[in-house]
Amino acid sequence: MLPQKFLSDLEVAIGVKAMITNQDDIAPYMIEQRGRFIGQTSLVVTPATTQEVSDIVKLCAEHSIGIVPQGGHTGLVSGGIPFAGDNAIVLSTSRLNKIRTIDPTNNTMVVESGCILQTIQEHAAQHDRLFPLSLGAEGSCQIGGNIATNAGGINVIRYGNTRQLVLGLEVVTPTGEIWNGLRALQKDNTGYDLKQLYIGSEGTLGIITAAVLQLFPKPKEQQTAVLAIKELEDALPLLNLAQSMLGDALTSFELLPRIGIDFSLKHGQGVVDPIEGQYDWYILMEASVAITHSNLKDLFQNYLETAFEKNWVQDGVLAQNKSQSDSFWLLRENITLCQKPEGGSIKHDISVPVSSVPAFIKTANEAVRKMIPGIRPHPFGHLGDGNIHYNLSQPIDMNKEDYLNHWEEVNRIVHDIVHSFNGSISAEHGIGRVKRDENQYYKSAVEMQLMQNIKTALDPKGIMNPGKLIPVS
Ligand SMILES: Cc1cc2nc3c(=O)[nH]c(=O)nc-3n(C[C@H](O)[C@H](O)[C@H](O)COP(=O)(O)OP(=O)(O)OC[C@H]3O[C@@H](n4cnc5c(N)ncnc54)[C@H](O)[C@@H]3O)c2cc1C
Incomplete structure (x- = not known):
């Protein structure tokens, strides 16, 4: 229960229209993206100016009430919702939109x-x-x-x-x-x-x-291609060559597994298979330049010819226009979206040095297959920067709940392997609540203490997003 004095002072500061107290209206702010956790609060505030944010925070500080900032609510680590017992309100920034x-x-x-x-x-x-x-x-x-x-x-x-x-x-x-x-x-x-x-x-x-x-x-010319490779290891010389031949025109270098393409074709809308034959691995890559009349097309074609000659590419297709390039990216997007219809998926957002990605995937695949026979790994993502979404779909004939009960055990196996490659257990999604304890497990005591010192120095009352990122002491 929030103190009456806090609520009445808040009403004076930001107006009742910027205060959501009805649980039906609060509900959409509480369901996190993956639906794994449901938050709990009795108040969501929606300030429209920086001054209003300041007024809210001052009142929260005075009454020692926690504040969970929430933006678009697309985060994947439950960082934007308060948990039961946090004594926190949600501050949505949606109206701060100029x-x-x-x-x-x-x-x-x-x-x-x-x-x-x-x-x-x-x-x-x-x-x-x-x-x-x-x-x-x-x-x-x-x-x-x-x-x-x-x-x-x-x-x-x-x-x-x-x-x-x-x-x-x-x-x-x-x-x-x-x-x-x-x-x-x-x-x-x-x-x-x-x-x-x-x-x-x-x-x-x-x-x-x-x-x-x-x-x-703004880029004036773009080249996008999907390339099929025989062995995962071939992605490395292919990337290396792209960096040499395309220089900083190279903007994206994404890994797509065959199983991900199959999921997308089966469940996605308007998705097409860009290459006729079937291969285990594909690369979606893009290069762009910001000048008109460039020779990017020639450079890209030379690059592809060299890659074929070296036998690093088995087949490939270069987008002939914007709509074909968009269709390649639609396929990529659907790899994320089309895991859900395949049942339970245990997810990881990891990074290792780029040159270690194939070795990491092979080691991790072997380990998880040994643990859960029939498990379906579909590692995909930002190979060019070493960030792989190492997601694991359940065995076809396994009960979803039984499978998801292995979440933490599987995380530990995968994260141990990441750690052995000197990698990170969260490459881009953050820590939030979901990876808080796992982060503490892998980071050194010195690093955790330095982070704790910063938190205590800036937020001595611990009201800013309590229980996230930094373990509760
Ligand atoms: C389909 C899909 C694809 C995605 N792809 C990627 C990807 O390629 N790369 C990637 O990095 N992420 C990706 N994400 C994750 C997510 O979109 C990003 O983390 C995004 O940056 C979160 O922005 P948001 O506004 O939704 O933040 P929210 O989910 O609302 O909040 C995220 C965190 O930031 C805090 N926060 C929000 N606003 C503020 C603020 N104004 N001040 C202080 N703290 C604040 C929250 O408290 C919370 O801890 C993807 C998510 C989905 C659903």
Whole structure:
């Protein structure tokens, strides 16, 4: 139960219309993306200005009430919902959704945290610029959530993670102060880089209310191809060659397993098989340049010819137009979406050094098959940056619940292998609540203590997204 004084002061500060108290209206904010957990709260607030966020946080600090920031609610680690016993409210940023300014000469854009990623991409494009962050949830995730999770996506190999795409931030601190760090500077060596502390902090250190984003020249020419490879190991020289022959024109290099394509063809809408024969592994790759009349097409064709000559590619198709390229990406997107109809799926979002990806997949496949005969691994994703979504569908004839009961056991086996490759158990989705204890298991005591020190220094009352990322002491 929230104190009456807190509720009445809040009503004065933000108005009753920005306070959702009916459980039916609260329900959509509580069901996380994968439906594994359901949150619990008696209040969702929807501020429309940074000042309102500040007023809310000050009242929460005064009454020691937790605050869970929520953006587009597409996160995959249960970071955006309060759990029973957290004594926390949800602060939705959906109404903080203005694009404040765009400066094409400076290649920057100032946006509020509730702006939908796709809206930002479109606005940049209207000014002949590119905001390169791109991921499957871009139609509903918000830039505040992207920044809070340091989102990755399909263009990291060329443009980096969200961390590399943010020049400045505006943040409401856990005491309710507003830090205006909206500096649109390429160079700024004036002490600790506080924005980098907030990027990837998953709402545990403050609420991001606005950001200065880095824009790039808009690509004028693009080449997209799907290539079939015989052995997983062939992906490495293929990537190496692409880096040598296409240089920084290479933007995406994604791994697709045959089983994922089969799931997509079976359950997806409008999905087509790009290559006639069947192979175990495929690469979806894209290159782009921002100048007109480039020789990208020739470069790409030379690249493909060399790859065929070396026997690293068995078959391939180069998109002839935008709609064919879109159909390749539709296939890729459906690999994520079409696991659900195949029953239970135990998921991992891992990274290892790029050159270790094939060895990791082989070792992990062997280990999980030994543990659960009939298990169906379908590792896919951002091979170009070493990030694989190592997802495991249940054996066809197994009960879903029985299979999912193995979730933690399987995680441990897979994460031990990741650890042995000096990899990460969360490459781009973050830690949230789901991976909190697993993260503590693998990180050194020194690293955990440093993170705890930062949390305590900035949020001594522990009100910002309680129970997420940092273990409860
Ligand atoms: C189909 C699909 C594909 C996906 N593909 C990718 C992918 O390729 N790469 C990738 O990185 N992720 C991917 N994701 C995961 C997800 O979309 C990203 O994590 C995204 O960045 C979350 O943004 P959001 O606005 O939905 O945040 P939410 O889910 O609302 O919140 C995520 C976390 O950020 C915190 N937070 C949100 N807003 C703020 C704020 N303003 N200030 C402080 N903290 C805040 C929340 O408390 C929570 O801890 C995918 C998800 C789906 C469903």
